Amino acid sequence: MLIIIEQIIKILSLIVPLLGAVAYFTLAERKIMASIQQRRGPNVVGFFGLLQPLADGLKLLIKETVLPSSANTILFIIGPIVTFQLSLMSWIVIPFDFGSMFIDMNVGVLYLLGISSLGVYGIITAGWASNSKYAFLGALRSAGQMVSYEVSLGLIILSVLIITNSLCLSEIVISQAGCWFIIPLFPTFIMFLISALAETNRAPFDLPEAEGELVAGYNVEYSAMGFALFFLGEYGNMLLISTFTTILFLGGWLWPLANPFTSLFFQLVPGYLWTGLKVSVLAFFFVATRAVLPRFRYDQLMYIGWKVFLPMSLGFLLLVSGFIFSYQLQLNNCHHLLTVEQIEIFLADHTSYKDLVDSIVRKI
């Protein structure tokens, strides 16, 4: 019984801050876009409009849920639930700080890829079950886009994995203790960011929701909480892919120039704040891109995905593996570094963090 309560509290302690982050990400998007377009943005509800997301949530909650008469009711209800559920499920493997994750899965990267590939189903289910042409076209576009960009995304992740020699997310972060992967793999980082925009159906690749052509894409027929679940799921996915980029390329919870001898100042800031800072920068990038760039045409989108990113990421994979093979740069598998005892030591005595990172750096 106690174990069940503990698990529930653990799950809630992950989900509740996440939902708060998602809600305030929507407010941040409206505010940033407003300031780019020289408007004020939401500033009425609460101090500086800070209660706006709560008001929006309440509005969506008390609106009427409309079930179209020609829709397939079961799938119509399941669609948004699946999208929202999958966007929450991914977060269990994300390490926010050293040793602070829900599950330290040793195939964490594959888990994230698998869950993100399942994300197509929520959208395609909603689009088909709505029994509307706009919704179906939007869902087909979205599914096609997500499936094609997953290929290049996977190849880019592979070029990171070849260096780290591990599929475990916290090991990927620890192996960046010497140098963040954004420095040696900068072109891949750029490609990853653009693919991430396409994967999350964001501007300039937000063709599934193209207002001019498809009204609102796969969620035209949804109202009230169904729409809210899609909305939260999408923004959650955006934050997730920002965090994933942080872990893969920006060194996760590590401070800049993570050299334990020189950065006594940086060490004062705890690791999860570094993660949060990096994720915020990437989230800002997501919003700023939407405000700055016009939408792509669908054939241009597919052209970039299949004819530019796929060959380039394949070539980069070959280049990286060639470098590693010829210079024997492969890192040792540092799985033994994350034993239970070390995490316990870390939790018991926070000051030993420096020594631990010291030892890790020496081993690498």
Place this chain on the structure above:
Amino acid sequence: MTFSYAIIVLYSLLLSCALFVVLTMNTVYAVFFLIFAFFTASAVLLYLGFEFLAMVFLIVYVGAIAVLFLFVVMMLNVRYIPWLKKDLRFAPLGFLILAFFLLLFLFAILHIESDIYWSLNIPSSFLSTNLESAHSQISSAENTEMLGTLLFTHYGYPFLVAGYALFIAMVGAIVLTLRHIPLPSKKQDAYVQVTRLLSTVRLLAKDKA
């Protein structure tokens, strides 16, 4: 092999999903049951401790193949198939296949060792140093590493041959569906656009204005 209630639940879920794929009238529901069956199969693999295979199963079957199935079924717009209740022409064939697989499973069960790991024919490099380290190598669930070693060192050439077979299949599919359109199509060439001289672009803009 460990035997528990969880695995019984998973297997029965898998079997009932597979049954519903055949029995349901709605084709889209059938595909969804198929997806659920794949999902359960991946859960079974996860339960048995093959987490790499489970994730690859999830990514490849659920994430790619079933999406294409769903695409085709939804686009064809065949919602209900006529259910022929008394058509038992293919029943003998089905029973034959069933008998074959039953025999196969019986054969496999009789030949499997007590532990499922040892039936995988682990290369000697994992066992060479000492038993304890070998055991830790295997049971620390690094079956990604084990599979990699097996595939790329012990079965390198079959792996390459399999890759070429898939490649040829892909080229074949492209050759079958490629149509050469003789008319000049309005195709955008990004390279030409980007490498255009600035002066010509300005001239074009002036012409338009």
